[in-house]
Amino acid sequence: MSKTKSPPLMEKIVSLCKRRGFVFQASEIYGGIGNTYDYGPLGVELLRRVKDAWWRDVVTARDDVVGLDSAIIQNPAVWKTSGHVDGFSDPMVDCKTCKARFRADKLEDARCPEKPSKHPGECHGELTEPRSFNLMFKTHVGAMEDSGSVAYLRPETAQGIFLNFANVLSASRLKPPFGIAQIGKSFRNEITPGNFVFRTREFEQAEMEFFVPPAENDRWYEYWKQERFDWYVRLGIDPAKLRMREHEAEELAHYSTGTSDVEYEYPFGWGELEGIACRTDFDLKRHAEASGVRLEYFDPQTKEHYVPYVIEPAGGINRMALTFLIDAYREEELEKETRVVLRFHPSIAPITAAVFPLVKKDGMPERAHEIERDLRLAGMSTFYDEKAAIGRRYRRQDEVGTPFCITVDGDTLSDGVVTVRDRDSMEQERVPAAELSGYLLERVRTWKRA
Numbered sequence: 001m002s003k004t005k006s007p008p009l010m011e012k013i014v015s016l017c018k019r020r021g022f023v024f025q026a027s028e029i030y031g032g033i034g035n036t037y038d039y040g041p042l043g044v045e046l047l048r049r050v051k052d053a054w055w056r057d058v059v060t061a062r063d064d065v066v067g068l069d070s071a072i073i074q075n076p077a078v079w080k081t082s083g084h085v086d087g088f089s090d091p092m093v094d095c096k097t098c099k100a101r102f103r104a105d106k107l108e109d110a111r112c113p114e115k116p117s118k119h120p121g122e123c124h125g126e127l128t129e130p131r132s133f134n135l136m137f138k139t140h141v142g143a144m145e146d147s148g149s150v151a152y153l154r155p156e157t158a159q160g161i162f163l164n165f166a167n168v169l170s171a172s173r174l175k176p177p178f179g180i181a182q183i184g185k186s187f188r189n190e191i192t193p194g195n196f197v198f199r200t201r202e203f204e205q206a207e208m209e210f211f212v213p214p215a216e217n218d219r220w221y222e223y224w225k226q227e228r229f230d231w232y233v234r235l236g237i238d239p240a241k242l243r244m245r246e247h248e249a250e251e252l253a254h255y256s257t258g259t260s261d262v263e264y265e266y267p268f269g270w271g272e273l274e275g276i277a278c279r280t281d282f283d284l285k286r287h288a289e290a291s292g293v294r295l296e297y298f299d300p301q302t303k304e305h306y307v308p309y310v311i312e313p314a315g316g317i318n319r320m321a322l323t324f325l326i327d328a329y330r331e332e333e334l335e336k337e338t339r340v341v342l343r344f345h346p347s348i349a350p351i352t353a354a355v356f357p358l359v360k361k362d363g364m365p366e367r368a369h370e371i372e373r374d375l376r377l378a379g380m381s382t383f384y385d386e387k388a389a390i391g392r393r394y395r396r397q398d399e400v401g402t403p404f405c406i407t408v409d410g411d412t413l414s415d416g417v418v419t420v421r422d423r424d425s426m427e428q429e430r431v432p433a434a435e436l437s438g439y440l441l442e443r444v445r446t447w448k449r450a
């Protein structure tokens with residue numbers, strides 16, 4: 001975790017994540033390892049929902065995007081050609097007193113490890129001149145650990161897509177404009193990771209390279225900026241906390257002629273949630289030159305070969321999950337208590353429906369188990385709970401964002417009707433058990449942010 005003091009809301013979220021099994025510190029019993037996290041039972045469900053929503057909307061729902069799953073370790077020539085070996089670096093400074101290393105462009109966010117903690121340089125320690133630090137993790141492939149066996153863990157999933165451009169083109173019969181999408185792990189040896197899972201060294205990316213005729217570049221850039229911004233709003237994120245920020249020329253990555261970030265207002269300030277970049281024909285051209293393989297599209301109508309331009313929406317799954325968590329978190333004053341509730345969009349919530357027998361007798365647990373099984377078979381993620389008073393069971397589900405709680409009571413056994421309690425309004429409705437799965441799926445589909 002970050003050495004800087006977190007805003008109180010972040011501390012509450014970190015503690016909820018640990019207490020309820022969303023996120024744990026990795027290697028915790030050995031004292032952890034810098035900014036690396038494991039995801040617990042609810043955390044993996046949350047990540048899965050985010051990935052499913054992304055894949056559904058970026059790939060499955062469209063006829064112009066296909067998927068790919070490329071290797072994490074590629075031929076090292078890939079990273080030389082892409083510019084990552086020479087250019088994927090951050091400027092770093094070292095403090096000559098405490099020996100800590102900081103990102104020169106993020107000094108205002110950094111804290112010195114000395115106690116009491118200060119900004120780098122405020123302890124009268126002298127800072128070195130900035131030096132470039134490459135963010136790629138190196139490893140060796142095969143039995144020999146020498147310079148000939150050096151390989152890299154990918155710092156982005158995008159390159160695997162460029163490498164397979166010609167394969168996908170011939171296998172899928174698509175023609176520009178079309179996209180290739182991928183979700184997978186990326187690795188960056190970040191020097192100042194922090195803010196919980198916002199910036200870690202190992203993370204999952206969701207990237208899509210959309211190949212377009214060069215003349216259509218600007219139109220598709222605008223399209224994907226809007227589409228990706230709207231996606232977060234459709235999934236319940238507060239639009240007042242989202243903004244689109246166009247990069248200044250000096251911020252642009254080496255391959256880009258224009259980039260915009262979807263930013264969110266985190267408790268620690270505005271931060272990038274996703275970037276939408278114009279990558280031009282940079283990557284395909286470089287790989288074609290270096291490999292000697294033509295990476296072009298032949299347009300049968302104009303009888304011309306051309307190298308498509310690329311628009312890339314690139315987001316981080318873990319950062320998205322964190323954003324959904326932060327945005328959903330509420331503390332609500334009720335008559336006798338404060339309830340903590342995660343108001344997730346129901347399709348993002350790790351558990352869709354919790355099923356309770358009102359009491360642990362008279363056949364209610366058995367009926368509740370049957371209902372829970374039916375919901376699972378209908379594809380919903382469920383949780384069965386028969387412990388404690390019903391009010392406490394509701395609170396436990398509120399805290400993890402379960403949108404619906406289903407209670408089986410004495411009447412259910414005779415009339416087949418259950419009580420559905422809504423997380424957001426806390427209102428209750430009687431619904432025939434036979435219609436329950438259809439009713440819940442419709443509620444998930446039509447949910448609106450209150």
Ligand code: ATP
Pocket residue numbers: 156188190197198199200201202203205272273274275314315316317318319320
């Ligand atoms: P940043 O400026 O935050 O370092 P970036 O501009 O280097 O990010 P990109 O290379 O555009 O990031 O990567 C696309 C997305 O991947 C980011 O918008 C972010 O959601 C995610 N991402 C990048 N680096 C990390 C990281 N270290 N930890 C978690 N997610 C990350």
